[in-house]
Amino acid sequence: MTPARFCENCGTALDPSQRFCGGCGQPADGTAPASGQQPMMSTPLAASAAAASNWHMPTWAWLVVGLLTAGGIGGGLYYVFDSAKPKQPVYTQAQQDSIAKQVFDDLPDNPDGIDLAKATNPTDLPPDLQKKFDNSRLSEQHKAEMAAALAPLPKIDGELVSTKGKPTISDDFSDPASGWRVGEDDKAIREYANGALQITYTAERGSAMGMLGKKAANFAMQIDATPVSGPPKFWYGLAVRQSAAQKFIVFLINPQGQYAVSKRENGQNTAVEEPFVSAAIKKGNAKNVLKLTAVDDYFVFEVNGLTVSVQEIKGYEPGDVGVIVLRSKNDVPDPTKVSFDNFKLWAAR
Numbered sequence: 001m002t003p004a005r006f007c008e009n010c011g012t013a014l015d016p017s018q019r020f021c022g023g024c025g026q027p028a029d030g031t032a033p034a035s036g037q038q039p040m041m042s043t044p045l046a047a048s049a050a051a052a053s054n055w056h057m058p059t060w061a062w063l064v065v066g067l068l069t070a071g072g073i074g075g076g077l078y079y080v081f082d083s084a085k086p087k088q089p090v091y092t093q094a095q096q097d098s099i100a101k102q103v104f105d106d107l108p109d110n111p112d113g114i115d116l117a118k119a120t121n122p123t124d125l126p127p128d129l130q131k132k133f134d135n136s137r138l139s140e141q142h143k144a145e146m147a148a149a150l151a152p153l154p155k156i157d158g159e160l161v162s163t164k165g166k167p168t169i170s171d172d173f174s175d176p177a178s179g180w181r182v183g184e185d186d187k188a189i190r191e192y193a194n195g196a197l198q199i200t201y202t203a204e205r206g207s208a209m210g211m212l213g214k215k216a217a218n219f220a221m222q223i224d225a226t227p228v229s230g231p232p233k234f235w236y237g238l239a240v241r242q243s244a245a246q247k248f249i250v251f252l253i254n255p256q257g258q259y260a261v262s263k264r265e266n267g268q269n270t271a272v273e274e275p276f277v278s279a280a281i282k283k284g285n286a287k288n289v290l291k292l293t294a295v296d297d298y299f300v301f302e303v304n305g306l307t308v309s310v311q312e313i314k315g316y317e318p319g320d321v322g323v324i325v326l327r328s329k330n331d332v333p334d335p336t337k338v339s340f341d342n343f344k345l346w347a348a349r
Contacts, residue, residue: 142278149310153298156349160295161220167344169214173197180322181211188325196341197323198228199236205329209239209248210340211322216240218348220293221321223340227255227285230336233328235260238292243319250324251292251301251309257281259308261301263316273309280306295348321345 156162171178176192183190188208189200201208225236235252242248246267253259259281261272280303282288291302297316301309327336 143306146307146310150300150307153295159220160293160298160300161218161346161348163220163222163344163346165346168219168347169212169343169345171343173341173343179213181213194339196226196339197343198337198339199323199325200335200337201230201234201325201327202335203327204333205327207324207326209242209322209324211239211242211320212343213320215318216294216321216345216347217318218295219321219345220291221343221345222289222291223323223344224287224342225253225290225323226287226339226341228337228339229334230327230338231334234336235326235328236338237324238290238321239324240292240294240321241316241319242322243317247316248319249299249313249316250326251290252324252326253281253288253290253303255284257283259301259303261299261309261311263313265315272311272313278303278306278308280304280308 150160153160157164171180173180173192173196176182180192180197181190182192182197187201187203187206189198189202190208190210191198191200197210199208199210221238221240223238227234227236233254235254237250237252239248239250247265249261249263249272251259251261254275256277257279258275258277259273260275263270263272282304289304291305293300293302297312297314299309299311299313300307301311323338323340325336325338
């Protein structure tokens with residue numbers, strides 16, 4: 001009888017033939033990884049506000065992005081993310097196989113004969129398999145980590161900024177004189193139309209913002225966002241803390257079910273959180289309710305009532321707030337149009 005084997009690093013039970021631990025990624029025999037390789041280890045989230053300031057995207061999320069999101073999201077995000085591409089660790093083939101097994105073992109058996117390992121993106125899965133992914137341990141782990149990141153931060157009525165009372169500012173866009181910066185240029189049309197604020201981006205690639213024209217410091221803001229038309233590759237969302245024309249933070253989602261966070265300063269774009277899939281996002285032309293809370297250097301990003309990201313972003317003083325549409329380079333020449341409605345902003349008490 002073959003004696004039981006356990007990882008010398010973390011104690012996880014190992015199969016007799018297993019070369020790498022499925023729990024921590026270290027070699028099963030306890031030896032150090034070969035030169036140039038990095039062990040597969042997860043970084044715990046902060047248990048206090050001080051530790052939260054060092055929080056980064058958990059390792060398991062990068063693994064899912066690398067395995068399940070083939071090709072990224074294309075040319076248009078060059079404008080937002082290109083300047084800060086993280087270096088990915090180098091794994092042996094055996095380690096890659098171990099990672100893939102970890103990821104796909106989290107999904108229940110699929111009776112449809114679809115090879116999940118060949119799916120290019122979780123959002124490319126058929127509805128029944130998508131539901132299985134959304135309910136997998138990976139998805140539940142992300143929710144738990146968001147709650148852990150929020151736990152040490154001070155709250156009012158259970159929120160960083162209370163939204164229980166009447167909003168400080170609200171706008172259903174029925175009045176074209178309500179103050180949003182609209183107009184047309186050679187790249188975009190910003191207008192009050194059909195009871196909403198609409199941005200139509202007509203250039204091949206790039207972005208257009210529609211701003212409120214009011215400075216906000218600590219606040220929670222929310223808006224309904226609905227893609228109306230456009231090619232396959234585009235993003236839309238919220239822009240905040242715009243203290244100068246080229247200094248702001250953006251929270252973006254796309255019709256394929258991904259979100260991302262980025263910041264811009266001095267003509268440079270830095271990815272705060274690279275594109276990642278979320279079950280909270282309704283795909284296609286469905287309406288999504290976007291919410292962003294900013295308190296000092298802490299930012300909470302939500303979609304349809306679910307927190308998808310918590311970040312500390314330093315160096316962005318109070319500034320304007322608004323919406324943004326970002327278009328990637330597409331083979332399809334159709335303009336990108338997104339409708340925004342039911343804007344609300346609660347100033348911190």
